[in-house]
Amino acid sequence: MSEEQPIVTRVHASLGEVDYAxxxxxGRHHLVSDEPPSHGGAHAGPGPFSLLLSGLAACTAITLRMxxxxxxxxxxxxxxEAKLTRQxxxxxxxRSISLQGELDAAQTARLLEVSEKTPATLTLKGGIGIKTTLKQPGVA
Incomplete structure (x- = not known):
């Protein structure tokens, strides 16, 4: 018998009749993700990889401020700033980080070390398992 894992966050994605939007x-936030016109979308929002990098960048900035x-x-x-490349x-x-404020060299170095240990950074660096199940329509 396995213990149920705590949910860190949950997102629901819904794609209707508009291609790729x-x-x-x-949570209580509504967002739109889309592909650029060059990939058949209407550019109604950031693409999936942009959202992934946004999470990393936001987690980095928040963790350093905390x-x-x-x-x-x-x-x-x-x-x-975060940039994804694929080959x-x-x-x-x-990822490049710019810090402003009255910080000495030791503080700046420590913040750079901390940036390598943010929750999103550790999750991405550690890899993440993905389990996919198929929900039948109308079944909770």
Missing amino acids: VNLQA YAKHKGWNLTAVDV GTQSHID
């Missing part, structure tokens, strides 16, 4: 419900706040450091702004079946993310 996916309505997303993440850490600096906990330490009482003067971190006034964090900017994170064949290999994917790679390049």
Whole structure:
């Protein structure tokens, strides 16, 4: 008998009659994801990989702010840029971080170390299993 794992978050995606425009419900937030016209979409929202990178960038910025706040450091702004590249079946993310505030070299170095240990970073670096099941229409 296995113990049920706690749910960290849940998202519902719904694709109707409009090609590639996916309505997303993440908690109380509504988002749209779509493909650019070059891939048959209408560019109604960011594409799936952009959403993936957005999660990583947001988690990085939030974690660094939380850490600096906990330490009482003067971190006034964090900017994170993430870029996904793919070659064949290999994917790679390049992330650059800009920190603003009155930080010394040791604080900046520590924040860079912390960026490598954010929850989203560790999840992506560790790999993640995906189990897919088919729900029958009308069945809860």
